[in-house]
Amino acid sequence: MLDKLDQKIISLLHQNARIAYKEVAAQVGLSAPAVTERIARLQERGIIRGYHAELDFLACGYPLEAVWLVRTHHQQLFAAIDLVKSLPEVVSCDTVTGENCLLVRLFATSVAHLDQLTYQVLAYGEVNTMIVKQHVVSPRLPPLQQP
């Protein structure tokens, strides 16, 4: 699936999504057009989904980062998902194993704000709220291998 060159290209773009293709080319030992072509293919294949800026949300006016572990009541999973999706403070939400479980990451401006959000979700199930204290491992890439 992914040869050594694709892996290296992906790794470079994961480290710095704004790197010049010419620079990628130099590091993988190909020409710029060859790299452009490979990246276009990786995007088409859905391996590369997009490019995002990593932000310091705390510096953006959100002093609180939290995670909810939501266990919804029977048959309420989809309603809970709809609610969670509608909250702009939510930055990610995954369904996980465990009966009707959701793992939700969100930002809030204050404890009162977080409480108010949690309250809305409580209508759909039990919510275990965890406040993120520190990022110990920043976004990184697992080793890519499989052919």
Next chain:
Amino acid sequence: MLDKLDQKIISLLHQNARIAYKEVAAQVGLSAPAVTERIARLQERGIIRGYHAELDFLACGYPLEAVWLVRTHHQQLFAAIDLVKSLPEVVSCDTVTGENCLLVRLFATSVAHLDQLTYQVLAYGEVNTMIVKQHVVSPRLPPLQQP
């Protein structure tokens, strides 16, 4: 702190980190050098931490995405963090509220692989392993406002 223009710039770079500054300039109504200057300042201030490619890890040879909620034994938090950091399969790890708690995200190639990793962490505390079934909300930005 962040004026309307900075917010718009951040939002555009979060949507697509490889957008041309010239295009950002057009969308915010400034010149390209003015935008370049603002982005440089946002980086210096630590508001923008970096730019990353978003990848489909499942397509990269990792059929399993999992989350651990680790509650470490007394005085073992830092040892657990050191172990978790040393595992290349781990892509993020946060300390969260709750006594000695860690929230860890990782990728594995098989259930056996995941088990083998979990086993190592079990030495430091109790581990609740959740397998990610579906991403319901993909990486998005909370509304930026605060001045």
Next chain:
DNA sequence: AGTGAAAATTTCACTCG
């Protein structure tokens, strides 16, 4: 996948408010 030229973007020096 590479080459070389054309097109586009980024960067720089400089000017203006």
Next chain:
DNA sequence: CGAGTGAAATTTTCACT
């Protein structure tokens, strides 16, 4: 000091091999 302008430098894209 932050923003605009135009030219230079760099990067990206395209046709062709």
